[in-house]
Amino acid sequence: MKLKILPPSLRNPKRYISFEAISGVPLSRDEVISLVWEASLNFHGECKTSKFDLWIMKVWSTKLSHDKYIIKGIIQCNRGEVSSVRAAILLITKFRGKQVVFHTLGISGTIKAGIKKFIKLEN
């Protein structure tokens, strides 16, 4: 049986980090999850990472040139831990031997606002 959803007053306040990654290879959602989690676990350790409530909401991938891809996405985390998550994703440098860099585009309170203000999807 599925658990009943907590009332809003008992839920942890969330923030949504919109990010962009420039990479030599296309990245799927699962690969972004492993990159972000590995970076966070390496930098902050297991105990502190458990406080973040990290979740990759959605990822959009576009091809910039033959060897450059831009991946945009949204990471969900707890309200007080935004700067720690930003610090962790700054340290991502490589994936499968190719260089990759993550930039934060902005912080929003809802996914809808994040997509509208920072991801700026065409159509």
Next chain:
Amino acid sequence: MFFDFHVHDIQLAGEAKRLGYRGIAFIQSSENECKSNNINEIKDDFKIFSGIEIYAKNPEDLRKKVQKFRGNKDVVIINGGNIKINRAACEDPRVDILAHPYKNRRDSGINHIIAKKASENDVAIELSINSIIKTRLSLRAKILSQFRQILKLQRKFQFPLIITSNAYSIYDLRTPEDIIAFIDCLEMTPDEIISSLSKNPMNIIEKSKIRKNVVVKGARIIEQDD
């Protein structure tokens, strides 16, 4: 208004502007400097300054190279790491920045004497983000501990601190907000972070502009308007 004063490729100016910087210093190596006259450009409020990174074998060599490059560059950076070079750089008021004094060392490369000299001569000590992102695990932890040692001395002796990317490609550049979030983990106060990304680079450029007119420290020639 954020500046990155250690960028090795002028092609990165566009990317730096997109990420939110208001200016960069294009740094060439003293070993293979190519002569280009028109580096100082201002495009839509984005400033590009010229700079040189001096690789010196010993303090005497350092003084000779500083003398050679000081007149025609906005920013003079000394490649640190060697304790004698670190000290000579901090004792020379013509030097703007001592880059990564902790490089290839177990300690931070700065002690109370060097810190005092850096404060007297207004030599900024550089913390390079590149040295963090290019290392992993134990080595990264060691560099973070060296950063903390430098910060501790900075709070006591008040020498200028500067945070740079030391970027060679777009993969080395990070947004100023991300750098602020990262440095926040080192327990730096927001004021300290802002001054090391914004105020101190601007002071270096201000100093560079009036340097020609300075006779001795505290006295400069003021040109009289007719």
